[in-house]
Amino acid sequence: MSKKLLRRGGLLAATLAAGIFSGAQAADPIKIGSFLSVTGPASFLGDPELKTLRMYVDKINEEGGVLGRPLELVHYDDEGNASNARNYASRLVRADRVDIIVGGSTTGATMAAVPLIEQSRTPFISLAGAVVITDPVKPWVFKTPQSDRLAAERVMQDMQERGITKIGLISGTGGFGRSGREQTQQVAEAMGIQILEDVTYSPSDTDMTAQLTRIRNNQDIEAVFNFGFGQSPAIVTRNFAQLGIDRPFYQSHGVASNSFLDLAGSAAEGLRLPASPILVPDSLADDDPQKTIVQAYVDAYEARWNESVSTFGGYAYDGLMLAVAAIEEAGSTDREAVRQALENIQGHVGVTGIFNMSPNDHNGLAADSFRILEVVDGGWKLIE
């Protein structure tokens, strides 16, 4: 009796084991983990990012998945809170055991999760901007948005082309503006541009006339550059116009969105900023390698979600596509192989730019991936 039971039990165990094993070989999904700020103050980043990930994971699965395996998106909402981000990252690598992570809407959330993710040796593609994420290079951490340093470089290239050598800098004291200010100072020194006035405003300020007056009264200043985020740059733009400062005005990529145009209104007329080509899909030249990809993304997003596309969703698109490309290149989800494949991606055409990764550069974008746009008649115009 007991022998029979034992035999039956053994048989059962063998069948179960075989079942699990064969199941794993047939359609074990590739798990893509993500933590994004879908609600809370940074929801304008996380919301389009999640929508983009969902949309393209579905699309890839309909087309047969990656390496014959479907993708599975495991997502958590960190609500813009860095400590939540850390907890969810821990859950992703420990409990969900995801193969790769695409997420981290803000620099704060990303940097909070980095130590944990590095320890678990999981490839991680961040969607946040600051240069600290990939400088110094961390073996397992990559990112898709251009760093603020590149934005500063691109703006100053444009200034040099216009023969501007002396500028006034105004920046926010939030994380984005502070980092941008430091990068601008370094780039300016390297490119031989003098910053004659360097003023700041807090993100909650409602009037920047006082700061701009200092800039206006310095007659040597040839152009003004504002590095900031949120609604403040729109207030700066309005105050700039009210004070009648008749000099070229630049904003950063932080306000490259249509809602900025709505807020700033006619005061934005004539200002320039570096931006992703996503804002001007129709103005791109026909031979532009990004044109078809940008247009396809913009059309697909707007058709599916019935809202206008944002630069931030584009970061998520690039993150997902880089992950897929790396897994295909590696031929498996072996983490070290995927990491190496990511590191060696060359000429990957994305929405944000053309990625050329290397062991020393885990962002892979050059300053010219930013396009300089000018506000003309309340819309964006691409400056060649």
Next chain:
Amino acid sequence: MFSEFLQYLFTGITIGATYALIALGFTLIYNASHVINFAQGEFLMIGGMATVSLIGLGFPLPVAMVGAILLAALMGIALQRFAIAPAKQADPVTLIIITIGAAIFIRGIAQLVWGRGYHSMPNFSGDVPVRIGGAVVNTQTFWVVGIAAVLVAGLVFFFTKTMIGKAILATSMNKVAARLVGIKTDMVLMLAFLLSAVLGSIAGIIVAPITFTSYDIGIMLGLKGFVAAALGGLGSGMGAIVGGLTLGIVEAMTAGYISSDYKDAAAFGVIILVLFFMPRGLMGARVVERV
């Protein structure tokens, strides 16, 4: 040099007049009930946001403004009826906590209805600024300062010349005695909330063209208004105005001459100094403890 000073001064007066209006709202309710109404900033937000959305629906600016003020007035009454009145036996600290909860609630609703984005509102009279002695002044500044002045004059008249105004003052001085002489203290309290909601929403409407407006603008401006009220002396109408203008001008001067990094530090430094030497604020009532 002088034009710079003028520029900073005008900037300070504009924002200071807003602070003063918010502070007046705090003062009104404090006078009637000894409650500091932390939902005051939310009235301001309702004023701005409702106006913007009514304009979006196609109403002309004046109609939108009146609609927004009515909505805020309703909210003021509702706040008093449904949140404060049921807890009337509670001491002021409890009531203050209730107003904080109400503020979070109103903000949450506003976020659902209007979303999280910022909205802009056109200037009342054109975008072309006026030049005074080398300084540039936004036309909206005149509206802010003018409307604030009219409201203040109106309030002074209301409290010193009308029966209802005197009834509010009487209630604040001694509730029991006020009731004994036939004042309906419940009505007085409701009236105070209504008035301060109207004040707050007007402040929110007139600054919206300068600051933009969003569901969370009430947090920051409300706090600054409270600080202005404390600086001037809680409960003093004149103090609210002096406190608001002082705060605004100190902020603007610091941002202009030193650095905006120290703007808040300077403003709060002034407050610490004032409260240290004059604990009741610049214009606060003398403390008379009766035994």
